[in-house]
Amino acid sequence: MARFRFMLWGAGFFARKWLEAIQARGDCEVVGIGSRSAARAEELRRDFTLGSAVSYAGWEEAADKGQADGVLITLPQSLHPEATLHALARGWHVLVEKPLALDMAAARTVYEGSRSHPDRVVMVNQNFRWRPHIQALRRGMREGLIGRVGHLMFECRQQIRRKTVDGWRERMAEPFLLDYAIHHFDLMRYLTGDEPVRVTGLSFRPPWSWFDGNSAAAAIVTMRNGLVVDYGGTMVSQGLETTQEGLITVIGDKGTLHLDGKSQVSLHGQGDARNLPQEPIPGGELGYALAEFLGAIRAKQPPETHVTEHIRSLALLLAVVESSRRGSPVEVAELLDFMK
């Protein structure tokens, strides 16, 4: 089988993580790099021995002149919608980093664009899903280990100091929610298998924050079956951090599941507390994402985190922003009125 030819747009921090995952597989390769910086592209070519990959002076030139089967978009988020639509217009499949867009109007343009190219796969990376402890927690919930789930609590405290190219994240209006917490809000749907109805949220900037925009948030989400999610997170924690997913506690009518700071998932309330077994993810989380993307193209099936699936998580997240702005609860359906 011919190797799948990726174009890589963006040559920053996460492009390198993707290159490691691509090179661990035998069925795909990078044939072109779109980066405004010749030096950054050259470093990638050297570090990953990409001798035959063509360098383009930015993603736009790569979109116009490159030849590929698909694109991997690791650009700043404000560029994701436009870049995705350009790639679709070239007839390419798209694997784009989260989030798909910074607002629902832009998400809608991609949704409509993807519907105009139904034979092209558009997948958004939601890699927190594909971690062994998240899988163990989800299995425990799905297998009914704690009975009927009624309350989910998230507590995430990170200190994000890594700088972005040209400071795009440092200048974002909502860096915590849109750049980071999108993973957590996606997990709310992924873990419960339920859809959100109403959100009350507050997005704010602690006075010591080194980001221009809001770098912490709190939210209460009510799901369709009555389950309540209680969420708190920050990217400017001082002195005490959690893991990336944070502490997750799930309370049901027969017990509690808890993801702790050492990525162990424990079951409580069913005799002695015990840790749930975890299975390794072959190829790791980005390896899983690649397998999902390439598998979907070959099977002509939507991947797990196809564009419409991601937009549902994005709407939940943007409902927090909207609720914070209005100072009142927001119905998530309001944001999704364009989706059938």
Ligand SMILES: NC(=O)c1ccc[n+]([C@@H]2O[C@H](COP(=O)([O-])OP(=O)(O)OC[C@H]3O[C@@H](n4cnc5c(N)ncnc54)[C@H](OP(=O)(O)O)[C@@H]3O)[C@@H](O)[C@H]2O)c1
């Ligand atoms: N899923 C995850 O866990 C995860 C983790 C980290 C990041 N990400 C995602 O990956 C994407 C990139 O993040 P990153 O951390 O790799 O960022 P980064 O290090 O700042 O890299 C961004 C890349 O985009 C290019 N770029 C093109 N146009 C740009 C513009 N107008 N302003 C700034 N940069 C521009 C940059 O410059 P050149 O064109 O000059 O190369 C750079 O190569 C984001 O969407 C982020 O959400 C995902």
